[in-house]
Amino acid sequence: MISKTARYALRILGYLVERPGERIQGDQIALATGVPSNYLSKILNQLRKQRIVESQKGWGGGFVLAPRSGRIPILDVVELFDGRIPQRECVFNLGLCDASHPCPLHDHWAQISTQLDGMLRTVTVGELGTVNLENGAQKRPRRKANGTRSR
Amino acid sequence: MISKTARYALRILGYLVERPGERIQGDQIALATGVPSNYLSKILNQLRKQRIVESQKGWGGGFVLAPRSGRIPILDVVELFDGRIPQRECVFNLGLCDASHPCPLHDHWAQISTQLDGMLRTVTVGELGTVNLENGAQKRPRRKANGTRSR
């Protein structure tokens, strides 16, 4: 229903939400979230292209959540990776299925579909903050806390 | 969420439900349901091993829904192909997530999960009967209606 990649993305964002304004290295995020390091860079890259995160190369570089990203619905993130979800179609694709010719599961699915859609539209990235990561560790900065964050 | 294979299976069963006691060839089912012929045989084979359908080889052979199959919940079919669905886990796998340490999406998901689970447990194979197949044709027997169905 929702790809692993999109879930990774939400997980990463949940981690970044809790560290607003703090630039964090990819490796650090990978470590903390459990997302494979190399794959994570691909995901963050896509998020960057959509201006959901901002990145900085070189010494002291890393990723930060973009200022306005807290407000966007998680649907935007999911659709970034999974494409537009064809909510209209019944789960089971049991042949033709619409309001006038409902398949046996249509009504059941319509409710579920509506709720799912509602969740994706209602919950924002900013609300992902309280995520409990598997390994609660890795909250230390891990870098010598250098001052020059001039950008 | 639910694999294409499992959806194929439900579709096939929906077709068979409407033809109780009638032995129908794989090719005929494939034609009517749109499931790829070669793949369909694999699916029906699994359904046979679970005694959900019965099969008959040779001349006049084919598949029939097993007598008691109308009563089984579609969950059984879905789990046959997709394995046990980890309903307890939150969709997003956002780290640890249970009732005591809910992730931000937990409550939303709990509702959806419950409904989905309910649907899979409540709806039976027998209720799949009114499925509208894409190509409403192919209802003709296609074989010389021979009598010997003695088995």
Add this chain to the structure above:
DNA sequence: ATCTCAAGGGATAAACTCATCCACAGAGAG
């Protein structure tokens, strides 16, 4: 300028799902 650090990004591989091919087995017709 040069070095090092960390993200960017293309190529490739591994894993999984979906689909096809073909030889075999069993059953009825003749």
Add this chain to the structure above:
DNA sequence: CTCTCTGTGGATGAGTTTATCCCTTGAGAT
């Protein structure tokens, strides 16, 4: 018995998603 019909089942292939490798690019430190 032999022929044909149809399901059985192993092997293989295609396609997609997930993951890894590694070279390049850009930026700050010195």
